[in-house]
Amino acid sequence: MAIRGSCLCGAVTFKLHTPTKFFSHCHCETCRRAHGAAFVSWTGVPDDCFEWLTGAEQLTGYRSSEHATRSFCSRCGTHVRYVSTDWPGTVYVPVATLSDPMDRDPEDHIHAGEAVSWCSLNDELPRYLGFGEDD
Ligand SMILES: [Zn+2]
Ligand SMILES: [Zn+2]
Structure with a gap:
């Protein structure tokens, strides 16, 4: 199965080839600023399960840290992909850019310690201070 996505313009x-690896809401300050949002919902697939269909020449990259590059459309600014040498082999994609339904439900909140105070979360999902159960 495939899940398609696009930028705003x-x-x-x-296209992502399923199965995806996770579905997490990230509250870290970097994600919030990069998207201008209270939090960012992410999924990810192995490198070879991510495919650009059109517009790859429109992409611009921003190194948001020593390890991470965020790719966005140079025309409309939509952030469409995140890769990091800290997590080699995985391509991260904002779920909000997807046009087809996800193959899984949201699983958790990560970096919940950085969550803004002005957006209340009413779900029962686990909330991790870091990336998950291990930290
Ligand atoms: Zn665009
Ligand atoms: Zn984040």
């Missing part, structure tokens, strides 16, 4: 389109 439609120039950049891509």
Whole structure:
């Protein structure tokens, strides 16, 4: 199965081959600023399960840390992909850019210690201070 996604202007389109690896809401400050949002919902797939369909030449990258690059459409600014040498082999994609339904439900809140005070979360999902159970 495949899940398609695109940027706001439609120039950049891509496809994920399922199964995805996770579905997490990230509250870290970097994600919040990069998206101008209270939190960012992420999924990820192995490198070879991510495919650009159109508009790859429109992409611009921003190194948000020594290890991470965030790719966005240079025309409309939509952030469509995150990769990090800290997590080699995985491509991260904002779920909000996907056009097809996800193959799983949201699983947890990560970096919940950085969550803003002005957005209340009413779900029962686990909340981790870091990336998950291990930290
Ligand atoms: Zn665009
Ligand atoms: Zn984050």
